[in-house]
Amino acid sequence: MGRKLLLENDHIEGIHSYEVYRKNGGYKSVEKALKSMTPEAVVEEVKKSGLRGRGGAGFPTGMKWSFLAKPEGVPRYLVCNADESEPGTFKDRYLMERIPHLLVEGMITSSYALGANTGYIYVRGEYFYIIKILEQAISEAYTNGWLGKNILGTGYNLDLYVQCGAGAYICGEETALLESLEGKRGNPRIKPPFPAVKGLWECPTVVNNVETIAAVVPIVNDGGDAYAAIGIGKSTGTKLISASGHIKKPGVYEIELGVSVEEFIYADEYCGGILNDKKLKAVVAGGSSVPILPADLILKTASGEKRLMTYESLADGGFATGTMLGSGGFIVMDESTSIVKNLHTFARFYHHESCGQCSPCREGTGWMEKILHKILDGHGTLADVDLLWDIQRKIEGNTICPLGDAAAWPVASAIRHFKSEFEAYVTNRKSIPDVKYYFHCNNLDAAAAYSSL
Amino acid sequence: MSDSNKITFSPESEALIKNLVKRYPEGKHKSALLPALHIAQAEFNGWLSAPVMDKVAELLNLQPIEVYEVASFYSMYNLKPVGKCLIEVCRTSSCWLRGAEDVVKHIEKRLGIKDGETTTDGKFTLKTVECLGSCGTAPMLQIGQTFYENLTLEKVDKILEEWKDAGKHSSYLDEHTFRNI
Ligand SMILES: Cc1cc2nc3c(=O)[nH]c(=O)nc-3n(C[C@H](O)[C@H](O)[C@H](O)COP(=O)(O)O)c2cc1C
Ligand code: FES
Numbered sequence: 001m002g003r004k005l006l007l008e009n010d011h012i013e014g015i016h017s018y019e020v021y022r023k024n025g026g027y028k029s030v031e032k033a034l035k036s037m038t039p040e041a042v043v044e045e046v047k048k049s050g051l052r053g054r055g056g057a058g059f060p061t062g063m064k065w066s067f068l069a070k071p072e073g074v075p076r077y078l079v080c081n082a083d084e085s086e087p088g089t090f091k092d093r094y095l096m097e098r099i100p101h102l103l104v105e106g107m108i109t110s111s112y113a114l115g116a117n118t119g120y121i122y123v124r125g126e127y128f129y130i131i132k133i134l135e136q137a138i139s140e141a142y143t144n145g146w147l148g149k150n151i152l153g154t155g156y157n158l159d160l161y162v163q164c165g166a167g168a169y170i171c172g173e174e175t176a177l178l179e180s181l182e183g184k185r186g187n188p189r190i191k192p193p194f195p196a197v198k199g200l201w202e203c204p205t206v207v208n209n210v211e212t213i214a215a216v217v218p219i220v221n222d223g224g225d226a227y228a229a230i231g232i233g234k235s236t237g238t239k240l241i242s243a244s245g246h247i248k249k250p251g252v253y254e255i256e257l258g259v260s261v262e263e264f265i266y267a268d269e270y271c272g273g274i275l276n277d278k279k280l281k282a283v284v285a286g287g288s289s290v291p292i293l294p295a296d297l298i299l300k301t302a303s304g305e306k307r308l309m310t311y312e313s314l315a316d317g318g319f320a321t322g323t324m325l326g327s328g329g330f331i332v333m334d335e336s337t338s339i340v341k342n343l344h345t346f347a348r349f350y351h352h353e354s355c356g357q358c359s360p361c362r363e364g365t366g367w368m369e370k371i372l373h374k375i376l377d378g379h380g381t382l383a384d385v386d387l388l389w390d391i392q393r394k395i396e397g398n399t400i401c402p403l404g405d406a407a408a409w410p411v412a413s414a415i416r417h418f419k420s421e422f423e424a425y426v427t428n429r430k431s432i433p434d435v436k437y438y439f440h441c442n443n444l445d446a447a448a449a450y451s452s453l
Numbered sequence: 454m455s456d457s458n459k460i461t462f463s464p465e466s467e468a469l470i471k472n473l474v475k476r477y478p479e480g481k482h483k484s485a486l487l488p489a490l491h492i493a494q495a496e497f498n499g500w501l502s503a504p505v506m507d508k509v510a511e512l513l514n515l516q517p518i519e520v521y522e523v524a525s526f527y528s529m530y531n532l533k534p535v536g537k538c539l540i541e542v543c544r545t546s547s548c549w550l551r552g553a554e555d556v557v558k559h560i561e562k563r564l565g566i567k568d569g570e571t572t573t574d575g576k577f578t579l580k581t582v583e584c585l586g587s588c589g590t591a592p593m594l595q596i597g598q599t600f601y602e603n604l605t606l607e608k609v610d611k612i613l614e615e616w617k618d619a620g621k622h623s624s625y626l627d628e629h630t631f632r633n634i
């Protein structure tokens with residue numbers, strides 16, 4: 001069994017409540033940091049831990065924190081990115097729902113390290129029931145003296161608020177998130193300036209993912225070195241993986257970075273193998289934006305090494321034969337899956353979610369969706385497959401924010417690894433059997449009722 | 454500009470919107486716009502008419518255009534009337550892999566409407582949406598703040614039954630969602 005740092009107490013009944021959380025060691029990191037450490041010392045531990053941003057980009061958190069500008073008399077902000085909208089990703093929801101105080105605690109300890117006196121947790125609007133849970137946890141933290149003025153008598157003040165989104169994937173991009181938090185449309189900003197210099201209301205701001213902020217708690221409690229001792233190389237600590245698709249046990253798993261992909265898919269401790277014991281066809285390992293890989297390349301690198309769940313191993317081979325850890329949204333597809341159809345759901349998603357600022361993304365995502373629709377409808381040609389390739393290439397790198405890249409990569413990788421499937425679609429016109437659908441409980445009555453309609 | 458003085462928020466909603474403004478520094482009240490629009494939508498039958506948006510502008514001391522441009526950007530704000538029960542079915546990859554298309558087809562058949570339409574009795578609106586963070590419990594649909602997960606067609610039937618006589622519009626939030634400050 002791997003070690004768990006974030007979900008260690010997940011099984012304890014009532015852990016969402018303040019009393020139970022506190023009784024099980026909750027808020028210790030706040031006591032330790034505020035009473036016995038300088039803010040710089042906290043930043044130092046986070047640097048030592050090797051923690052990398054868990055929102056998708058994997059940027060070293062300690063380094064990001066040390067970039068925060070500290071002009072005299074200007075407020076600084078810590079903003080938690082709980083927009084979680086990358087298809088295949090549901091770990092932040094799980095964490096906030098089950099152990100909301102872990103995020104609140106992480107926000108307090110991290111804000112102290114950054115010298116921020118106000119923090120916001122920006123939660124996607126669809127998670128309104130979680131907003132309620134967080135608001136409750138924050139109220140409890142105020143009542144028990146962990147938030148507000150003069151926390152623990154140390155003179156440190158912090159106010160923490162929850163902000164709701166309203167349905168826009170783009171607001172997960174940090175500068176779009178800040179625009180949205182300012183009450184505007186979620187159009188990403190041109191960088192530089194980076195949020196660390198000019199962020200929320202033009203003040204220095206750190207934006208971090210829910211899981212990143214939660215990880216600060218064990219890092220401060222046990223020290224950065226202890227955290228760094230877990231994992232392999234520059235992939236330190238544990239990572240929450242959201243596993244979905246054709247597997248026996250979908251769910252959120254906390255893994256030690258370095259577990260092999262094969263073990264993750266097949267071990268009972270994790271996904272438990274492919275649903276109905278079918279064969280594995282493909283995996284999207286890090287949320288919809290990362291390149292899809294066929295079974296052989298996800299289990300082993302092109303050079304024949306065992307593929308591991310680390311930033312480096314998943315990226316081995318670059319985009320030609322590798323992928324990315326991304327947000328840890330691990331989508332598994334069995335042998336019956338139509339890659340073209342799956343790609344269509346992604347293309348439709350990015351088209352729907354493009355903010356419309358940059359022409360290559362606004363127009364390109366629409367074109368890609370339309371062409372895929374045409375191919376699925378049985379009207380595609382070989383030239384359409386080339387056109388798809390051409391469009392994705394023209395989006396990549398030509399937009400203000402990485403949503404354009406995120407829309408291009410799934411298309412590029414699907415064509416790169418499954419070109420024959422596209423060709424079969426356009427030459428045989430729909431000769432590929434449609435994906436079969438699986439329900440958790442194969443309810444025959446419902447199926448019969450459905451077919452008789 | 455539309456006739457916003459015909460619109461009156463309940464004293465509770467108006468107080469809540471005023472209270473939300475306290476979450477931001479002096480002069481940054483515009484930040485309360487997204488939550489305020491959610492509150493408005495919940496109060497006025499699940500959608501945002503021009504007069505309602507104008508009223509929000511007035512309450513937050515913003516120009517109406519600042520409200521319209523935000524309301525039209527985010528997919529959770531409905532700019533047209535919706536049925537009492539707004540059913541949002543996720544159609545993205547993980548849900549599709551586990552049968553979301555069948556769920557949509559089933560609801561379409563049962564209600565006699567297509568994606569995006571409202572039943573003639575005004576009871577149901579069906580909307581397909583993108584990943585709602587419930588991929589591990591796919592297929593799923595959302596009604597108001599409730600996630601219905603691990604759907605089977607039988608479960609879908611039960612949900613439709615449960616909502617068919619709904620008195621109020623389904624809503625993402627309730628009076629306890631936001632903490633008063
Ligand atoms: C289109 C797009 C969507 C994103 N969505 C999210 C998201 O939902 N959650 C998140 O934490 N980061 C998201 N990110 C990454 C953020 O821009 C940012 O890198 C991250 O919040 C930084 O936190 P971290 O360093 O702790 O990972 C997204 C980026 C892009 C380009
Ligand atoms: S794909 Fe449907 S909830 Fe994520």
